[in-house]
Amino acid sequence: MKPGKLKFWLPAGLFVILAAVLAIGLTLDPRRVPSPLVDKPAPSFQLARLWEPDTQFSTEDMRGKVWVLNVWASWCVGCREEHEVLQQLANENLAPIVGLNYKDKPENARQWLNDLGNFFELSVMDRDGRVGIDWGVYGVPETFIIDRQGIIRYKHIGPVDYPALTQTLIPKIKSLVEES
């Protein structure tokens, strides 16, 4: 190869490689931070229920069951977006969905469920967001799948859409239910 050719192709090649790397970078979502909590025991909590504020719900109550924890709030736009998708999940009757009502006013939360429909097994109120911090929540909505042993097995960040539901969440829950 003549040196002149190398002078042309070397920068051109480097440019193509750089462009490819940056293009891949553009398709990644920087908001998707991998959670260190996956495959770790779910942080336990005990909170008052949204509809029966005098009754407490404890994560211990779910021991032995595969269940879903969905972090939501009436002020959260993405939650509205994913509501009908999660309704679909509830219709499948695979696992109970517990709502963690995150930093919300109870009256707003109840109104929201009245308007959009309430598929939750139950919702609990995390008014000051402490349980949220314990679960590493940083953007609502977030959805966790917890297995019979109380281990977090999957975390979905952001609104669940239909592809995520049918390709990931439902198969994951089914395999956990079949696991003994």
Add this chain to the structure above:
Amino acid sequence: MRAFILAWALLVSSASYAVIEVREFDDPDKQALYEELIDELRCLVCQNQNLAASNADLAKDLRRQAHEMIQQGAGKDEVIDYMVDRYGDFVLYRPPFKPTTLLLWVGPALFLAIGLVVVVIVSRRRAANEEALSDDERREARRLLGD
């Protein structure tokens, strides 16, 4: 010069501590630890800000968490471990050195090394070319330069 330093200090301090609430500590050491920590921990909502600079709701909650832990006597490592256990290394502006962060730490040095190699190659080549003038060319050059 003094005025410049003062202006700079004002500029920097207002940039990092403008939005946050005042937290009381029973011990100036705890206060210092708190300020050091919120400077080093990242807000996960507005990802290019630290906890000290962010007025996002989550940042406020995490500051409250740090404040409470420090008030109860937690050390720096304890607070950092607490945050990393829940939010991962991403919460640290100074992530630990391990296989997944290798490129992050070594990358700049690697690029510097590549740059140095290129500079050496180019300058050597240039030096070699300079000596490549024949006697005729030298005479021609002198003639052109009017010597």
